[in-house]
Amino acid sequence: MEDAIRGDSGKNKVMRLKQLAVISGKGGTGKTTIVGAFASLSDNKVIADCDVDAPDLHLILHPEVITREEFRGAKVATIDRDTCTECGACVDICRFNAIEATTPSGFKVNPARCEGCGACVFGCEQDAITLNERISGYTIVSQTRYGKMVHAELKVGEEASGKLVTVVRTTARRVAEEEGCEMILIDGSPGIGCPVIASLTGVDLALVVTEPTMSGLHDLRRVIGVAGHFGIRPAVCINKYDLNEANSNEIMAYCSREGVPVVGKIPYDAVVTKAMVAGMPVVEYSDGTVSKAIKALWRHISRTL
Numbered sequence: 001m002e003d004a005i006r007g008d009s010g011k012n013k014v015m016r017l018k019q020l021a022v023i024s025g026k027g028g029t030g031k032t033t034i035v036g037a038f039a040s041l042s043d044n045k046v047i048a049d050c051d052v053d054a055p056d057l058h059l060i061l062h063p064e065v066i067t068r069e070e071f072r073g074a075k076v077a078t079i080d081r082d083t084c085t086e087c088g089a090c091v092d093i094c095r096f097n098a099i100e101a102t103t104p105s106g107f108k109v110n111p112a113r114c115e116g117c118g119a120c121v122f123g124c125e126q127d128a129i130t131l132n133e134r135i136s137g138y139t140i141v142s143q144t145r146y147g148k149m150v151h152a153e154l155k156v157g158e159e160a161s162g163k164l165v166t167v168v169r170t171t172a173r174r175v176a177e178e179e180g181c182e183m184i185l186i187d188g189s190p191g192i193g194c195p196v197i198a199s200l201t202g203v204d205l206a207l208v209v210t211e212p213t214m215s216g217l218h219d220l221r222r223v224i225g226v227a228g229h230f231g232i233r234p235a236v237c238i239n240k241y242d243l244n245e246a247n248s249n250e251i252m253a254y255c256s257r258e259g260v261p262v263v264g265k266i267p268y269d270a271v272v273t274k275a276m277v278a279g280m281p282v283v284e285y286s287d288g289t290v291s292k293a294i295k296a297l298w299r300h301i302s303r304t305l
């Protein structure tokens with residue numbers, strides 16, 4: 001993003017706000033390990049945890065909450081008992097079985113089942129049902145040792161994660177501008193659905209983390225296709241490449257055919273799990289081969305950005 005921003009001082013220090021998204025075709029490829037390490041290795045950035053369905057970056061970065069705002073991403077039906085004539089029509093209309101006849105309270109909506117589709121609102125001849133926004137989760141701005149972090153909590157059972165990712169990114173951008181940061185480091189959602197698209201929109205580079213398995217190659221193809229569709233420049237990192245070098249070679253051949261650079265190959269090492277258990281970025285926990293490979297990867301990425 002070619003945006004000029006100003007520093008804390010308000011002086012005319014013009015910088016270019018860059019956005020790096022680290023994504024993967026599915027969860028569990030080591031994406032968060034790499035983002036945690038990048039957080040440790042980079043300066044002057046805001047970190048955005050957009051993996052809102054399964055956030056775990058906080059386990060490494062230990063954020064301390066500064067602000068917490070309600071996120072209203074879904075709607076829920078409510079029945080006005082004074083207007084309801086208890087005809088029961090809405091029970092048949094609701095295909096999610098969210099409306100129940102209760103004694104002695106009459107007809108009630110079970111919020112855990114209500115999808116907010118609004119069919120019952122149109123079906124109630126008494127106009128006794130309304131749709132209201134509900135709190136689906138929270139967006140949070142926190143302080144970490146590595147700079148400000150924007151993250152989120154979704155309430156159990158809520159699925160409004162694409163919208164929530166957009167709110168996290170908008171908030172991260174605001175914080176980056178306020179702080180005069182040069183970069184937003186995004187821990188993106190895995191897969192190819194709404195949340196990953198919301199994670200990718202407008203970024204300068206998408207680093208796709210993959211593993212040397214056949215399903216890893218399949219997922220990689222899909223996620224590179226999504227990045228290409230939205231005009232996002234991708235680069236690939238093969239995590240645990242040495243667990244199956246034949247599959248790693250196949251991934252590299254695929255990337256070569258597609259013109260996608262493979263910018264990192266990280267070996268398998270149990271130290272990654274140990275660092276996670278210790279709650280530390282792996283590059284601070286160890287100076288072994290994994291940390292050296294991630295540092296080399298970061299040098300490459302920071303030059304590319």
Ligand code: SF4
Nearest residue numbers: 084085087088090124
């Ligand atoms: S359709 Fe309307 S009036 Fe009938 S039970 Fe439902 S809320 Fe009550």
Ligand code: SF4
Nearest residue numbers: 094114115117118120
């Ligand atoms: S809004 Fe849709 S899901 Fe919710 S109670 Fe009405 S019909 Fe059922």
